[in-house]
Amino acid sequence: MLEIKNASIGYKGGVLAVQGISFTVKKGEVVSLIGSNGAGKSTVLRAISGLLRPRTGEILLNGEPLHTVPPYDIVRRGVAMVPEGRQLFGRLSVIDNLLMGAYAIDSKQRTQETLETVLALFPRLAERKGQRAETLSGGEQQQLAIGRGLMSQPSLLMLDEPSLGIMPKLVSEIFQTIHEVSKKGVTVLLVEQNVFEALHISDRAYVLQTGRIVLEGRGEELLKSDLVRQAYLGM
Amino acid sequence: MSEQLIQQLVNGLLIGFLYSLIAIGLTMIWGVMNIINFAHGDFLMLSMFISFWLYTLYGLDPIFSIPICTGLLFLLGLLIYKYLVSKVMTGPALAQLVVTFGVSIFIANAAVLLWTPDFKMIEKPLLTGTWSFGTIQLSIPKAVASAGSVLVSLALFLFLRKSKTGKAILATEMNRNSALLMGVNTDRVNALSFAIGSALVGIAGAFLSMYYYIYPGVGGTFGLISFCIVALGGFGSIEGAFIAGILIGIVQTLGGYFFDPAYKYAIVFALYLVTVWIRPQGLLGW
Numbered sequence: 001m002l003e004i005k006n007a008s009i010g011y012k013g014g015v016l017a018v019q020g021i022s023f024t025v026k027k028g029e030v031v032s033l034i035g036s037n038g039a040g041k042s043t044v045l046r047a048i049s050g051l052l053r054p055r056t057g058e059i060l061l062n063g064e065p066l067h068t069v070p071p072y073d074i075v076r077r078g079v080a081m082v083p084e085g086r087q088l089f090g091r092l093s094v095i096d097n098l099l100m101g102a103y104a105i106d107s108k109q110r111t112q113e114t115l116e117t118v119l120a121l122f123p124r125l126a127e128r129k130g131q132r133a134e135t136l137s138g139g140e141q142q143q144l145a146i147g148r149g150l151m152s153q154p155s156l157l158m159l160d161e162p163s164l165g166i167m168p169k170l171v172s173e174i175f176q177t178i179h180e181v182s183k184k185g186v187t188v189l190l191v192e193q194n195v196f197e198a199l200h201i202s203d204r205a206y207v208l209q210t211g212r213i214v215l216e217g218r219g220e221e222l223l224k225s226d227l228v229r230q231a232y233l234g235m
Numbered sequence: 236m237s238e239q240l241i242q243q244l245v246n247g248l249l250i251g252f253l254y255s256l257i258a259i260g261l262t263m264i265w266g267v268m269n270i271i272n273f274a275h276g277d278f279l280m281l282s283m284f285i286s287f288w289l290y291t292l293y294g295l296d297p298i299f300s301i302p303i304c305t306g307l308l309f310l311l312g313l314l315i316y317k318y319l320v321s322k323v324m325t326g327p328a329l330a331q332l333v334v335t336f337g338v339s340i341f342i343a344n345a346a347v348l349l350w351t352p353d354f355k356m357i358e359k360p361l362l363t364g365t366w367s368f369g370t371i372q373l374s375i376p377k378a379v380a381s382a383g384s385v386l387v388s389l390a391l392f393l394f395l396r397k398s399k400t401g402k403a404i405l406a407t408e409m410n411r412n413s414a415l416l417m418g419v420n421t422d423r424v425n426a427l428s429f430a431i432g433s434a435l436v437g438i439a440g441a442f443l444s445m446y447y448y449i450y451p452g453v454g455g456t457f458g459l460i461s462f463c464i465v466a467l468g469g470f471g472s473i474e475g476a477f478i479a480g481i482l483i484g485i486v487q488t489l490g491g492y493f494f495d496p497a498y499k500y501a502i503v504f505a506l507y508l509v510t511v512w513i514r515p516q517g518l519l520g521w
Contacts, residue, residue: 100403
């Protein structure tokens with residue numbers, strides 16, 4: 001479904017954050033990119049969602065180039081992003097944040113149906129739907145960010161550090177939700193520092209170190225690998 | 236409270252609502268794209284001249300010029316964004332500042348060249364005279380202009396809060412990258428915001444032309460006051476600009492009443508300086 005081919009990505013006027021990486025995400029999979037802070041994981045997601053452009057290499061979605069599509073049209077190709085730090089519209093209500101998630105969908109009826117599905121998935125958001133997004137707790141904000149991402153009915157959902165800044169006891173709840181979303185048929189690409197939880201719900205994962213992929217494998221395999229255990233799980 | 240004081244309060248409110256409308260356009264442009272449009276006051280002046288010439292050449296009363304002024308200023312905003320402002324959007328802040336400043340100076344001087352610096356007035360507008368409520372006098376053109384300003388401001392609030400496009404503008408203002416991720420063409424939102432901001436000041440100019448002097452320098456005074464209102468209300472806050480506009484209108488007329496009309500702008504800017512000192516973010520900013 002998603003194919004990254006030999007992509008090098010960097011910020012304007014800066015050095016390359018990611019050098020010549022290649023990986024694939026197949027339909028229906030949950031794939032994680034793991035690695036420490038600064039390994040280039042978020043950079044990869046930003047490039048797929050069009051906020052950054054690869055300097056060399058290609059990003060293909062179902063065989064078609066995605067890296068030449070304008071950033072505001074990426075979501076119309078079925079790729080949604082839940083950005084790091086949630087990036088909600090703080091002074092808009094919960095409902096309006098969700099409706100903004102469906103901005104690319106023209107049918108009011110489809111939007112309404114998706115809204116009901118998302119509110120059923122996150123009952124707490126339904127209770128707080130009139131509240132401004134900035135008044136929600138960290139965990140609720142993350143739920144809203146994921147809900148907003150789902151509102152565009154994506155075939156590929158990308159999540160950037162969904163567990164960051166969330167109370168530990170809510171973290172497994174967030175991962176549980178991601179698992180449920182994937183069971184409904186949405187392909188998931190996850191970037192996480194919480195390696196243990198991420199690998200548990202992943203079919204496959206790639207380990208990034210200083211902008212390169214150093215290891216790849218199935219989720220459970222990587223949980224057992226020495227590199228992952230020593231470098232990221234502290235065992 | 237003496238009747239004269241009430242009269243001054245009424246006058247302050249009347250000019251205040253118009254100030255609000257002018258400042259809302261300016262603060263909206265700032266909120267969405269972090270650009271101060273220094274030509275905002277000159278757009279007001281242009282709109283007043285459009286109204287004046289429509290009256291002088293075609294006998295069209297300013298009240299009927301409102302839609303034409305609005306449309307032309309919307310178009311002007313769109314063109315200036317597309318061909319000038321958008322070119323420097325990703326550049327340094329100084330480049331953006333110089334562009335709108337350049338537009339301001341160009342328009343103001345072109346107006347002097349074309350229409351001389353003399354004061355003009357629309358001699359016999361349809362709306363004239365006053366309504367009397369006891370001892371309180373209410374100028375009809377001013378009352379209509381103020382009521383119209385409030386209605387337009389309310390319409391803008393509703394548009395931003397209720398329509399899909401309006402919400403996309405607010406969302407872009409709050410988080411540009413997130414808006415992009417949601418599928419909002421943020422460059423188009425910039426263009427639309429610049430055009431709407433210009434159209435709003437266009438409406439204000441058409442209203443103002445019903446009773447105020449029309450001359451190339453008129454944009455300077457109103458422009459300066461609208462910057463002050465935007466800062467007082469809090470940069471980018473439309474509600475803040477609405478309240479601050481009314482406040483400035485009242486302070487200006489009461490200041491003129493208690494001290495001397497010659498000092499009214501000094502008092503307005505003193506209020507502004509005190510605000511910066513005590514509450515630099517303005518009433519509803521940051």
